[in-house]
Amino acid sequence: RMLKRQMQCRLDIDRLNAAFLAIYESLVPPEEETAKQKQFFMLLEKLVSKEWPEARLYLYGSCANSFGVSKSDIDVCLTIEDAEIKKSEVLLKLADILQADNLQNVQALTRARVPIVKLMDPVTGISCDICLNNVLAVVNTKLLRDYAQIDVRLRQLAFVVKHWAKSRGVNATYQGTLSSYAYVLMCIHFLQQRRPAILPCLQEMGTTYSAIVDDIRCAYFDQVEKLRGFGSRNKETIAQLVWAFFNYWAYRHDYANGVISVRTGSIISKREKDWTRRIGNDRHLICIEDPFEISHDLGRVVDKFSIKVLREEFERAADIMQYDPNPCVTLFEPY
Ligand code: CTP
Ligand code: MG
The missing domain is CATH 3.30.460.10 (Beta Polymerase, domain 2)
Structure with missing residues (x-):
């Protein structure tokens, strides 16, 4: 009976993966x-x-x-x-x-x-x-494109997350929620943090590309064709990653002290960045460091009302991934 239950479980996961992949394929531009x-x-x-x-x-x-x-x-x-x-x-x-x-x-x-x-x-x-x-913006576009070439799971995860954010109305900076750019950085950071890692930290590797833009030095390893297969020791599938992504933002992220940083491939502290208090309109309630403009927090648009909306949406998504029999539908229900 145990074996039978295990097999059923496998089938369910395979079906969920296929459903997420189908969503991804339907969103990719022809x-x-x-x-x-x-x-x-x-x-x-x-x-x-x-x-x-x-x-x-x-x-x-x-x-x-x-x-x-x-x-x-x-x-x-x-x-x-x-x-x-x-x-x-x-x-x-x-x-x-x-x-x-x-x-x-x-x-x-x-x-x-x-x-x-x-x-x-x-x-x-x-x-x-x-x-x-x-x-x-042209240079950070190249950085994102280079990351996308390393492991296809980044593109799959980011498409699902962007689709979720648009469906749930949490992808509008003028309403205090996050930009698509911020969500993609959250996905990159998340895949850098998996163990084994699915993505490397390109800005911590030897420089093969560098440009000075508005007095900011933008430098990183851009020979990404040499990094294909980097994440292959990690076998996690898209369904598992979507589950873990929402679980992280719902229940594991330290909103009081943590800043996610694609630049360093790690979490750094708000104290280190002096992002501990409100300055002007920047409240730093969720902190996402821009990879090049490092004084720029992409979460600065989030206010005390929209942070609640965002966190409730992360929790809703995490709970759906955990308990809902048909998460691929419920996750994207219009709000
Ligand atoms: N950008 C930026 N800093 C921000 C927001 C955006 O540098 N705070 C730049 C990035 O280069 C980003 C581009 O502007 O790629 C467009 O941002 P956005 O509209 O958020 O992302 P898109 O990838 O165009 O997403 P969408 O499909 O929703 O249009
Ligand atoms: Mg755009």
């Missing part, structure tokens, strides 16, 4: 979508280089970090070296150029915290935000 994005990006490059021959365009965010789900908007960064330029003038000029080329809904948001031009391409239906000289 090839033709990526091709369309590239094509649209090339059109933008052409328009921009006519006006500013020295300028360069980069894709960043989910369309370039390999954590983008199907039908996402694309994030583009325009870099112009000229120190004399006025940001708002460049963005207004850019909006004019795009408008003249029949792109739709063109808007220059020059007063936003991160000033951008928004637009929509009527041919492909792709919406796009263009920001100016945000090179750190």
